[in-house]
Amino acid sequence: MTLVFIETDTSGQVTLTSAEALTFARTQLLPDGGAATSREVSGPPSGSTEAVVIGELSDSAVDALGRLGVGVIHHLEHPDLAEYSAAAWAQAIVDVTPESGTLLASGTPRGMELMAHAAVRTGARMAANVIAADEEGLLRQVHGGTAFERLRLDGDLQVLTIAGHACTPEETTPITPEIIGYDLTVAEADLATRVQRTEVEAADDASGLTSARAVVGAGRGVGSENGFAEVLELVDHLGGALGVSRVVTGLGWRPHAEQVGQTGSRISPDVYIACGISGAIQHMAGIEGAKTLVAINTDEEATMVQRADYAIIGDLHEVVAAVNEEIVRRRG
């Protein structure tokens, strides 16, 4: 059996990355019972994937999980789980995890943390950032996506996190999931790391970046902390989000929440416009999911230009200002 930890957003909807993880579970060749699987590479039938949800379970989430092929939802609710504590949440997940098969989550900070705790508590091995599973084993990203590691986890249970955008969410024949509730016991020791409070500030919020259809990226080429005017105007014209390179946050020009890359957000917009970004692999790791890549750069040989679908060679300030003017002109 494959059990998938599901994350929901503040409105109770299944997150995009959890939908990706469910699609991965349904379409990749994962062990079942610790032995060679009898499943077809094309994927097991709907219903053989199970989900675990902690906290609120909305009707729309149940519907969405049914459309994503989930046959059983393990719904975990307890007053001590209302605030996040990795140890307590992980133990709750472990309580419904089978002794053999696969436990997986999307490779978000929550998913990574919970799966690592669950791996220790079940005595299982864990592979992070997995992108595929077949007869030979698992394939996962290493070195920021520059290379892939082929590996095989021994043991009856394997624990995985799925790299962001490793697959596109695909719905299947809708089914009505069975919902199973539990009487949980939460150990006091597991609450030592419970969240005391959450502060929400605009500078901390990366959700707009990860959900935007258009992201305008800015790198060192912007020149200074005061050099973002044209780029921010373009962000506004597109109703999108600003994403920056590590150099930009390292220089203190913009907050870390806007950083795109291996140690920042991983994004999947319809279009990513990289302005003055050369294309270091750590940054490229964050934009793999972009459907269309546009580069604006003075260096025609830059990695970003070579990897782009479209490029303009030139000074980003001049080019972006002209793009803004053209958009305004066409609006009349």
Next chain:
Amino acid sequence: MNILVCIKRVPDIAGSVTLDDTGTEIDESGLGHTMSSHEECAVELAIQTAAATGGTVAVLTLGPAEAVEQLRAAVAVGANDGILVEAADPSVFAPEDIAQVIGDVIRDRAEAGQTFDLVLTGDDAADTGDFQVGIRLAYDLGYPVLTNIQTIGVTGGGEGAGAGSGGGGERGGGRIEARGIGPAGTEIFSLDLPTVVAVHEGGVDPRYPSITGRMKAKKAPIVEYDAPEPGTGSPRIRLELPEVKASSVTILGEGPEAAPALVDVLEEIGVIRP
């Protein structure tokens, strides 16, 4: 507060990579080395926290003899001493093995009189991206663990607390407040020492070494251990490189004159706000 920071020597990759003859490692012969970016911030956090509490910072790495460079780099920016667990080929160690080795060293150092109130790691390493060592280490030591943490403040005691039950001492020697990244904003945690904290880049700016720091680093004491044989071992079969795709970029033009062509593309995608 006495702090241990666990760091890792990783290749400093800027572009594409090639594999070595075995096909299980990347060819590092033409690459420089550094410590992972999360760990640079962990070192900075440790230095700030130790300075605020009158404590010390030790750095530890499991790696080849050359990894002493990363230990001395940490000393150059303010750490006091280093611990090298020498392993010619650290890639054969699983996260489980590395956590076990670090735990054993912490217990050994406690017996030698060097105890740690706080153990910092990076969230994950730039090369393997495993995201497990800090958590597995915490379980080995019997400590609580936080991940995705960007800043730390001391809220009570914090001086000379000594390591907890897993590390050779008693709990109750101070308390920290840690702030980290959550899905809805900044999450604040408060917990007793000793503990393990895995640090995420972005909360602090790593400092550059001074000339004095560089001089101090050359003479810094480094305690050396030989790594044991890995008990679990890496599950790696081999490495693979992504397929190299020929560039298919369409150059829309040069300079501002190309702007209308880009706006055409954006209109076609449908992302221009009405």
